[in-house]
Amino acid sequence: xxxxxxxxxxxxxxxxxxxxxxxxxxxxxxxxxxxxxxxxxxxxxxxxxxxxxxxxxxxxxxxxxxxxxxxxxxxxxxxxxxxxxxxxxxxxxxxxxxxxxxxxxxxxxxxxxxxxxxxxxxxxxxxxxxxxxxxxxxxxxxxxxxxxxxxxxxxxxxxxxxxxxxxxxxxxxxxxxxxxxxxxxxxxxxxxxxxxxxxxxxxxxxxxxxxxxxxxxxxxxxxxxxxxxxxxxxxxxxxxxxxxxxxxxxxxxxxxxxxxxxxxxxxxxxxxxxxxxxxxxxxxxxxxxxxxxxxxxxxxxxxxxxxxxxxxxxxxxxxxxxxxxxxxxxxxxxxxxxxxxxxxxxxxxxxxxxxxxxxxxxxxxxxxxxxxxxxxxxxxxxxxxxxxxxxxxxxxxxxxxxxxxxxxxxxxxxxxxxxxxxxxxxxxxxxxxxxxxxxxxxxxxxxxxxxxxxxxxxxxxxxxxxxxxxxxxxxxxxxxxxxxxxxxxxxxxxxxxxxxxxxxxxxxxxxxxx
Amino acid sequence: xxxxxxxxxxxxxxxxxxxxxxxxxxxxxxxxxxxxxxxxxxxxxxxxxxxxxxxxxxxxxxxxxxxxxxxxxxxxxxxxxxxxxxxxxxxxxxxxxxxxxxxxxxxxxxxxxxxxxxxxxxxxxxxxxxxxxxxxxxxxxxxxxxxxxxxxxxxxxxxxxxxxxxxxxxxxxxxxxxxxxxxxxxxxxxxxxxxxxxxxxxxxxxxxxxxxxxxxxxxxxxxxxxxxxxxxxxxxxxxxxxxxxxxxxxxxxxxxxxxxxxxxxxxxxxxxxxxxxxxxxxxxxxxxxxxxxxxxxxxxxxxxxxxxxxxxxxxxxxxxxxxxxxxxxxxxxxxxxxxxxxxxxxxxxxxxxxxxxxxxxxxxxxxxxxxxxxxxxxxxxxxxxxxxxxxxxxxxxxxxxxxxxxxxxxxxxxxxxxxxxxxxxxxxxxxxxxxxxxxxxxxxxxxxxxxx
Numbered sequence: 001x002x003x004x005x006x007x008x009x010x011x012x013x014x015x016x017x018x019x020x021x022x023x024x025x026x027x028x029x030x031x032x033x034x035x036x037x038x039x040x041x042x043x044x045x046x047x048x049x050x051x052x053x054x055x056x057x058x059x060x061x062x063x064x065x066x067x068x069x070x071x072x073x074x075x076x077x078x079x080x081x082x083x084x085x086x087x088x089x090x091x092x093x094x095x096x097x098x099x100x101x102x103x104x105x106x107x108x109x110x111x112x113x114x115x116x117x118x119x120x121x122x123x124x125x126x127x128x129x130x131x132x133x134x135x136x137x138x139x140x141x142x143x144x145x146x147x148x149x150x151x152x153x154x155x156x157x158x159x160x161x162x163x164x165x166x167x168x169x170x171x172x173x174x175x176x177x178x179x180x181x182x183x184x185x186x187x188x189x190x191x192x193x194x195x196x197x198x199x200x201x202x203x204x205x206x207x208x209x210x211x212x213x214x215x216x217x218x219x220x221x222x223x224x225x226x227x228x229x230x231x232x233x234x235x236x237x238x239x240x241x242x243x244x245x246x247x248x249x250x251x252x253x254x255x256x257x258x259x260x261x262x263x264x265x266x267x268x269x270x271x272x273x274x275x276x277x278x279x280x281x282x283x284x285x286x287x288x289x290x291x292x293x294x295x296x297x298x299x300x301x302x303x304x305x306x307x308x309x310x311x312x313x314x315x316x317x318x319x320x321x322x323x324x325x326x327x328x329x330x331x332x333x334x335x336x337x338x339x340x341x342x343x344x345x346x347x348x349x350x351x352x353x354x355x356x357x358x359x360x361x362x363x364x365x366x367x368x369x370x371x372x373x374x375x376x377x378x379x380x381x382x383x384x385x386x387x388x389x390x391x392x393x394x395x396x397x398x399x400x401x402x403x404x405x406x407x408x409x410x411x412x413x414x415x416x417x418x419x420x421x422x423x424x425x426x427x428x429x430x431x432x433x434x435x436x437x438x439x440x441x442x443x444x445x446x447x448x449x450x451x452x453x454x455x456x457x458x459x460x461x462x463x464x465x466x467x468x469x470x471x472x473x474x475x476x477x478x479x480x481x482x483x484x485x486x487x488x489x490x491x492x493x494x495x496x497x498x499x500x501x502x503x504x505x506x507x508x509x510x511x512x513x514x
Numbered sequence: 515x516x517x518x519x520x521x522x523x524x525x526x527x528x529x530x531x532x533x534x535x536x537x538x539x540x541x542x543x544x545x546x547x548x549x550x551x552x553x554x555x556x557x558x559x560x561x562x563x564x565x566x567x568x569x570x571x572x573x574x575x576x577x578x579x580x581x582x583x584x585x586x587x588x589x590x591x592x593x594x595x596x597x598x599x600x601x602x603x604x605x606x607x608x609x610x611x612x613x614x615x616x617x618x619x620x621x622x623x624x625x626x627x628x629x630x631x632x633x634x635x636x637x638x639x640x641x642x643x644x645x646x647x648x649x650x651x652x653x654x655x656x657x658x659x660x661x662x663x664x665x666x667x668x669x670x671x672x673x674x675x676x677x678x679x680x681x682x683x684x685x686x687x688x689x690x691x692x693x694x695x696x697x698x699x700x701x702x703x704x705x706x707x708x709x710x711x712x713x714x715x716x717x718x719x720x721x722x723x724x725x726x727x728x729x730x731x732x733x734x735x736x737x738x739x740x741x742x743x744x745x746x747x748x749x750x751x752x753x754x755x756x757x758x759x760x761x762x763x764x765x766x767x768x769x770x771x772x773x774x775x776x777x778x779x780x781x782x783x784x785x786x787x788x789x790x791x792x793x794x795x796x797x798x799x800x801x802x803x804x805x806x807x808x809x810x811x812x813x814x815x816x817x818x819x820x821x822x823x824x825x826x827x828x829x830x831x832x833x834x835x836x837x838x839x840x841x842x843x844x845x846x847x848x849x850x851x852x853x854x855x856x857x858x859x860x861x862x863x864x865x866x867x868x869x870x871x872x873x874x875x876x877x878x879x880x881x882x883x884x885x886x887x888x889x890x891x892x893x894x895x896x897x898x899x900x901x902x903x904x905x906x907x908x909x910x911x912x913x914x915x916x917x918x919x920x921x922x923x924x925x926x927x928x929x930x931x932x933x934x935x936x937x938x939x940x941x942x943x944x945x946x947x948x949x950x951x952x953x954x955x956x957x958x959x960x961x962x963x964x965x966x
Contacts, residue, residue: 027823028623031631031861042867044596044874048951052877054869058765059899062737068639068764072864075600082628082858086609089624093608099617106518107612110563115789119574122581124588125791126928128913131584131920134576135790141573148556160650160792161847163834171691195835199844203661205692208839246544276555278545293847297518299608301851302625303615303647303811305793321688347688351591351653351681351780352791364570368517370560379538380519380526386541387529403544428620437618442835459520460529492620494818499619502816502828506805508644509634513815 015462016434016469017095028084031071032510041075088493089302090436096462100407100439100451101194101242103272103294108368111298111361120360125352129325129338136337139325139353142363143309149366149374150268150288151281152311156321157359158350162269163196165289165308166236168321169265170204171346172287172312173234175319176263179344184233184262190219192242192443194269206233213445217243217400219253228256234263239283240270240405242443244385244451254284263287263316271295272455273382273406276375286313296362307358318344325353380456381406384463388452391467395474399446407453409446412477416448421477423448425485428496429476432489433469517560581788584925585953587882589903589944590733591652591679591780592788593761595871596948600862601785605855615811615847619826620818626825629813629850632857639763640777640799641770647811647827648853649796649845652780653682656757657689658798658809658843659776660725663753665807665842669724670695673746675707677732678757680931696721702934705736705896709743712750723752730758730766734896734934734942735879735903740772747773760784760797762901764872769799776800785859786852795852806832809843811850874947875902878954882945885958891965895930895940903944905930908965912941915964922960 054063073081090097097104115121123132143155159165170187177184187206189197191213198208209227214220218241235257239247247253257264266285272295280288292298293306300306312320322341329336369377382405389398389408397411412423427437427450439451454463477485489495507513521529526538535541542550561569578584586594604610609624616622629647636645649655656678664670672690674683676699686697698718700707707728710718728743740756747754755776756769761783763769769777781795782788800808806829814828834841863871879902886906887894895905908915912929919926930940945954 040864041862044947049878049881057876062766064767067865067869070860070865078861082604085624086607089609090621091609092612102614114570117574118582119577119580121787121789123577123790124788125592126588127579131579132577134573138573163844163846195838196844196846198839199834199841202839203692277542278550299611300614302613303850304847305849306847348684351651355792356790364566367561367566371555371557373560382541456519460525489620493623494824497619497818497824497826498816502814502826507815509637
């Protein structure tokens, strides 16, 4: 291991997506261009309900003059179209996806089966609790498991994504301070934070105060002390932070924030690194959101659905969104579950009960892994990231040269200064190698950042292949003529796209094409 | 090693040696000892797939009201529509399911193009030129629409029809705690919103609204007079947000035709299972004037370096990761898979199928309603005309009737909230294209007995 020799891992390249369709070159027409008047795919149940015309059913003033123009295609054309589109799409199932901060681990198939169970998928959300006891029991079981993992007292499962969880947490912060008779205006976030943090702070009605990172890549304690006062409602932290580094001073940070009466918010984007090792509650956090689509392996769906449950410490439980599923009779043999809205609830943050089928998948994942399995996830996620860091040290800059957690931030700065090759070029070149690109240009405080999160589900062989590709790319950057790297990728479904044109001449629909 | 971790113990040892470490424990040396969990997580040991499935099936079995056991007459934004095999198969393709947000367009043309097609379909349905890549659900779309309108008008007073889903209105109240918006609920009169005269509105305290939000049809199923809401907007300078039922939109004039600035809606009806309320699909379309305030992601068409057609997320400068604290929305992850699924389902329906779906819902609704209001003691809750959902006034509490009807094999509907006058005796009933005449007849008979 570490020699760059594939043979040491049996020669399997691992994790590279090189299947032919993804390398195809032809455009796929839109469904509207495949449309042929009179074709159809639909069929409905024979119901025996007496036929009535639209004219009988809809008053004339409200009746649409023309049908909504959609495509007219056969079922066969529909299947071919979307199958071909799927061939133009990279995915975890196809290959390694080391996209930093996104925890693109393998999504177990058993969870798909769970999400399709008729007894879960076929339940209407307005069903009374008495007729949906299984669902309420499931939500309570997940709530309790997430609280054990985070060291918190109770959770809301309503937030549909991480950003929704953040805003929920900030509203909890606001409600708690108001209940103390305290009006505060500021929330502190580090300069390494995700963009959703400051945006959520604004929507929560607070002003953002940014604290810089120090030379270790962690919160600058002196700068923090300068901004903390009794106008600070709280601080939002990601730990490990977005540099993949553990905030070692977290206990001191918690004490300082609590000293001025503030609350600590834990952004759970990087929870995968610490499962079973250290818990946000034990670090002193009061509010924690989790991204079930990261840590708990629910698939990301090309941009959602996610799920962003928020767990809180005891003193914040009365403020949680409602209604919450709770166990009202603790009789082990026949527990009864009910919907209860906490006494000082901030209200509802989802139309129904959150992304329920995503929640069911997450519970199945937790059951499959168990307590020990969750800890092993953290161990191997951190092991994989450190292996990549060690292996690529010297090939790329390592701005913060100390052990990382589940992800490592490298920099292309030296190569860029010498040869003009940027992080973006490395990312695009890596696509050509059959890997998804790392996150680039984030966190903002690192010049030409490459943020690599291998996750625990990538094998040593895949890491080897990924590292070998990144080494080859660095070699090319150092040896090929300037501009050579900008030609990549060459064999992906499309090559580099003109993003400026997309924004300048906006074509958001087929009808807007000129 | 854990269930989904490929490493053998030997491989872990080799990797540790490469790092100069003796144990996995040393990887966490940076975590202060005092903070570390000194025990294992108190969770059951990991279970094999058959045991996981058995557990989840046991939970599922405790849900009495599942659409394969109780015939579903409940709606309220979540409907038991046909989901054909083709939608299930294509929407379940792992390339769509297991990819991330399309940050690298060169290898994400599949999702990007499917979302572009989805945006086109929603735009046509709404009669508005721009639609986004989705929001979390109908309620979150309404919240974002109100935020857009307040930012556009600079006025924080929000007039929300009581005919908007009560849960959407609760969400508006929740998020107003952060934004400071003033939410004012405008009551219904016989099923339709009784908008105040803005020139003679003592209850308004002189505050002109920045936005009006009206359902079309509304929560009680009634077809609102959107022209009246538009007229209030014209007189006050407020923006008009229409919360449309996207299936009924197959028969009704579009939000755009009524002069809406924004259309929002719950898109679950297009290929997504009931799923106990999620994941669903927030629909959002707006006029060209507001495109730079559009929340969430937007896919646009462009070309690659060889001048081939390509798709990419665009107007990214609006988004939270670039604007940070100046962003007007924090939405990042949305419901893309449900949007792709909706594009597939709308492709399956096509131009004629959407009309046929909506017509079948409406005719089954008419059939059921005519039979039900003929029963002793049962009356229409309000008098206004409906499309695919309606409310009844029962002689006994609706919650009791729903319990009784479950024993007869039906999920009878939704008990109306107390905020509606006589609400506890109100039952909201939805009849989709899947309900047969026999099911409806049996439902009518059972309901007649259940209220007796």
